[in-house]
Amino acid sequence: MATMADVARRAGVSVATVSHVLNGTRPVLPPTRQAVLDAVEALGYTPNTLARSLVTARTRSIGLAVSAITNPYFTEILQGVEAAALEQGYSLLIADPHDDPAHERKVVQLLHERRVDGMIITPSADPHALLTYLDRHTVPTVLLDRRTDIADPHTRPRFDQVCAENTAPVATLVTHLAGLGHRRIALVAGLPGLSTTTERIAGYHQGLTAAGLPHDERLLVHGDSTAEAAERATAALLALSVPPTALITANNAMTIGALRTLRDHGLSVPADLALCCFDDFTWADLFSPRLTAIAQPSREIGAEAVRVLLDRLAQPDRPTRTVRLPCAFVHRASCGCPDERPTPRRTPPNAPPPAPLPSPQSVRSPGKEPPRDRRRR
Known part of the structure; x- marks a missing residue:
């Protein structure tokens, strides 16, 4: 060798x-x-990485604790973290805390015992034990996606944080739907206790105020950030004496749950209910209609978390900071607007040639067009 x-x-x-x-x-x-x-x-x-770590007291490894690794949003973040880490010569040790405070504390301790140089963590809704451990052992840490200073945003956070904007993008969805004439706009919010949930609810209320709409708390339900809970929450909205005409879902898993419930109730989007979602994901462009969504810069969030962590390792005493990355409004058709980019139909192999267009004399006049049944099913 x-x-x-x-x-x-x-x-x-x-x-x-x-x-x-x-x-x-x-x-x-x-x-x-x-x-x-x-x-x-x-x-x-x-x-010889092991020998080098004994000399430098560095393993050139990063611990990544991200809940719900199967979630497409966090999968893209992971890809951003991995690419940025490898570019700087760092390897990754990955764990899934399952959004459970006790398990979260355990997996972070295990990563720390593997002597990672620092950690990137998506905290749970109750991160007290996690933060206490990180404080006690002075582990260089970047909190990802979710903030822990939400209760007192004027206090400098204990750890560096990297996340997307949440409030203004949801307000944009509300005002967009209101501009289309909707007056009963519902929100399926995420798990209580998460900063993302708190901020997106704040955006929902801001949007209602900006549009001059009342705050009907019956239209705000929690889908707990899962598809199953969102199914139940959406069903509760549809059972109201005056159900919503438009719906916003606060993450991609809850979007799937809401769509299942609408399908089970025989409702179509957007004819019966307009739909907008927070999180643009690969399938959003494949649904019919295509989903109007807020797109988070997932990979950039992951890459930025690595950069912030490496800055922390280089300057351990620097003040903590919170980095916010902007989101994008992706305008499609599920909100009820015309589709700006119709999906072309592919002709199957060996398909017969298309029928010729009818002559002008055979086209039904506008006055004879039978009315469409658009009643709520």
Whole structure:
């Protein structure tokens, strides 16, 4: 097995220069750096990460604790974290806290015992035990997606935080629906206690106020951030004596649950109920109608969390900061607006040629068009 000394001999440099190239600890002239990298490639040299960690007290690894890894939103965040970490020469150790405070505390301790250099964590709705552990052991940490200073936003947070904007985007959805004539706009909100839930509810209320609509608390229900709970919450909305005419779902899982309930009740979107959702996901563009949504910059959130963590490792005493990334309003057709980009139909192989267009004489006049039955089913 090739050693660092073998690489140094082949490249014609000192062992210290090889170390600086591989560890990025000191600038090296480009020709010299390339000679070292060519020698590494030719010899198949693999750095001894364990030995290096004993010398530097760094493992060049990051612990990532993200709940619901199967959620497409967090999957994209994970991809952003991984790409940014690998680019900087860091590996990832991944755990799923399952949004359970006790399990969260346990998996973070296990990651800490693996001597990760720092952690990126999506905190649960009750993160007290987690934060106490991180404080006690002074673990460099970035909180991802969810804030823990929501109760007192004027106090500097205990940890760095990276998240998306939540309030203004939901207000945008409300005012958009109100502009289409809706006066009973409902919200299926997430799990109580999460900062994302609190902020999106605030955006819902802001939107109602901006549109001059009353705050009917019967139209605000909790889907607990899951598809199953959102099914029940949507059913409760439809059972109201005066049900909503428009619905906003506060994450992608709850969007699926709401759509299931609407299907089970024989209701179509947007003919019977307009629908907008927070979280744009891969399938949103495949539904018919395509879903109007708020798109979060998921991968950028993950990459930014890595950058903030590496800044913390480089300057442990720097003040904590909260980084907010903007979302985008993706306008499609589920809100009741015309589809701005109709999906073209593909012609199956060996399909017969299309029938010729009717002659002008055979086209039914507008006055003879039979009325469509648009009654609420």
